[in-house]
Amino acid sequence: MKTYEISLARIGNSRGIRIPAHLIRKYGFEAGILLEDRGNVVMLTSQSPPETKLSWEETAKQMVDANEDWSDWESTLPDGMEDIPWKNAEAVTLAVREDPPQKRRAKKPKSQ
Numbered sequence: 001m002k003t004y005e006i007s008l009a010r011i012g013n014s015r016g017i018r019i020p021a022h023l024i025r026k027y028g029f030e031a032g033i034l035l036e037d038r039g040n041v042v043m044l045t046s047q048s049p050p051e052t053k054l055s056w057e058e059t060a061k062q063m064v065d066a067n068e069d070w071s072d073w074e075s076t077l078p079d080g081m082e083d084i085p086w087k088n089a090e091a092v093t094l095a096v097r098e099d100p101p102q103k104r105r106a107k108k109p110k111s112q
Helices: 021-027 056-066 071-079 089-097
Strands: 008-011 014-017 033-037 042-046
16 A cells, blocks of 8 residues: 555635546546545545456456466376275265165153
């Protein structure tokens, strides 16, 4: 976070501030600014609508168009995990295939 010291400029009977041009571009203030009084803080936000997020399909298309290199992400493919003989693999497979256990009611003790 960077702090800017700015001064008030007289504009008729009012006062105004000058915002540096790079901040106007950075935050999209060209369309206008909303000023929100939050007690001890004044918040400035852009009036222009926020950029819309891309859908998964649009993101994938842009990645293809950009011809990006994603080979670093493929490093886990040849790790051999599929060749490891997992212990109890058959038991796990059988447990998944079985029907879930039925709920049992607690037996009431016999009265004497």
